[in-house]
Amino acid sequence: MKSNYYIDPDITKAETLPASFYKDKAAYETTKELVFLKSWQWIGDESLVPFPQSVHPFVLLDGYLTEPLVLTKNEQGDINCLTNVCTHRGNLVALNPGKSKKLTCFYHGRRFNLKGEFEHMPEFEQTEDFPRPCDNLHQFPLKKWGPFLFAGLNPTFDFQQVIDKMNERVGFLPFNDFEYNASLSQDYLVHANWALYCDNYLEGFHVPFVHPGLNAVLDYGSYKTEVYDYCNLQIGYTEEATEVFDLPENHIDYGKNVGAYYYWVFPNMMFNFYPWGLSVNIVKPLDMNRTKVSFLSYVLDPTKLNQGASQDLEKVQREDEFVVENVQKGVKSSFYKAGRFSPTREQGVHHFHSLLAKFLNS
Numbered sequence: 579m580k581s582n583y584y585i586d587p588d589i590t591k592a593e594t595l596p597a598s599f600y601k602d603k604a605a606y607e608t609t610k611e612l613v614f615l616k617s618w619q620w621i622g623d624e625s626l627v628p629f630p631q632s633v634h635p636f637v638l639l640d641g642y643l644t645e646p647l648v649l650t651k652n653e654q655g656d657i658n659c660l661t662n663v664c665t666h667r668g669n670l671v672a673l674n675p676g677k678s679k680k681l682t683c684f685y686h687g688r689r690f691n692l693k694g695e696f697e698h699m700p701e702f703e704q705t706e707d708f709p710r711p712c713d714n715l716h717q718f719p720l721k722k723w724g725p726f727l728f729a730g731l732n733p734t735f736d737f738q739q740v741i742d743k744m745n746e747r748v749g750f751l752p753f754n755d756f757e758y759n760a761s762l763s764q765d766y767l768v769h770a771n772w773a774l775y776c777d778n779y780l781e782g783f784h785v786p787f788v789h790p791g792l793n794a795v796l797d798y799g800s801y802k803t804e805v806y807d808y809c810n811l812q813i814g815y816t817e818e819a820t821e822v823f824d825l826p827e828n829h830i831d832y833g834k835n836v837g838a839y840y841y842w843v844f845p846n847m848m849f850n851f852y853p854w855g856l857s858v859n860i861v862k863p864l865d866m867n868r869t870k871v872s873f874l875s876y877v878l879d880p881t882k883l884n885q886g887a888s889q890d891l892e893k894v895q896r897e898d899e900f901v902v903e904n905v906q907k908g909v910k911s912s913f914y915k916a917g918r919f920s921p922t923r924e925q926g927v928h929h930f931h932s933l934l935a936k937f938l939n940s
Contacts, residue, residue, distance in 0.1 A: 583935035589928045593916045597909040600771045606866045612938045613845050614643055615733045616771040620847050620860050621727040627651035631679050635662050635672040642863040648672045659729040660694040661716040690715050724753025735808055743806045746843055748851050750826050755878060756855055762875035768899050770906035772863040775871060778902050780926030781813055782841055788897050791890050803925045810926045814838035814887050821886025823853055837887035844933050854882035
């Protein structure tokens with residue numbers, strides 16, 4: 579039976595999502611259909627298809643959505659995100675990344691161009707009413723933010739409004755100069771529901787209690803959260819003026835010591851901007867009680883790494899894992915039903931729960 583979730587829009591009156599959301603198998607499966615299929619997901623950056631006539635097959639959120647997709651770049655340099663499933667009998671079309679002028683299914687030879695348009699199929703001369711539009715590979719909406727790529731399977735909102743909102747504060751940064759650093763990137767396995775990890779990220783309330791090292795750098799009293807339609811922002815101010823952004827004079831925060839901009843994008847993406855560059859965190863559900871979090875580092879200025887608000891990021895992540903895994907144990911209690919929100923410190927969590935309720939009730 580479908581559950582109806584309600585989060586009071588007035589944070590001073592609201593209760594959190596019920597504990598049942600985090601431990602109910604039906605809620606986990608419904609979230610896949612009503613949240614993840616109807617929002618946007620991080621794909622990677624343009625280096626996945628570095629040259630014209632390139633293809634890059636991948637599986638989106640393997641273990642959860644497990645959707646076979648393929649990125650293509652045609653001769654004109656246009657990038658498309660297509661289903662990687664042949665419209666004949668469902669075989670995977672592209673198996674390996676690299677150069678390719680066409681997409682040809684190795685099973686029976688059905689061929690598509692790099693826009694996914696059907697071109698040829700042997701032994702179909704006598705087939706009536708063929709080809710039809712459904713014989714093309716399905717093309718998914720794709721958005722670019724600098725070199726970064728995002729796709730929506732069946733999105734209910736325009737990702738451009740998210741990009742525009744983030745650009746208000748970080749648009750001055752030269753995204754195309756950011757370089758992916760594999761040695762600074764890592765996957766973490768967290769034994770907790772994916773949403774609990776997001777809950778924890780979305781508030782600085784726990785910083786003085788869980789992250790003493792980070793708390794020594796950030797000015798907790800000035801810590802700020804701003805809420806937008808499908809994303810929100812936490813701003814980490816610091817009194818250490820040497821480890822801050824060099825903001826242009828027309829910037830909204832010009833004259834302030836900003837050590838970090840922490841953007842969260844519904845439902846499972848985090849973009850942490852530091853003076854050294856960007857740490858992208860993608861939260862990937864594996865099952866109801868396990869989550870993989872991918873940390874992807876894009877470096878702009880390596881001389882500023884591991885300083886200020888970005889020092890000891892590995893330690894901060896382990897501290898977050900510890901507390902989230904303990905919350906996972908706690909919400910399984912028969913006696914915990916729901917909590918309340920701090921109106922001054924948990925605006926981001928309230929925003930997340932409100933969006934989840936909206937999508938799950940749709």
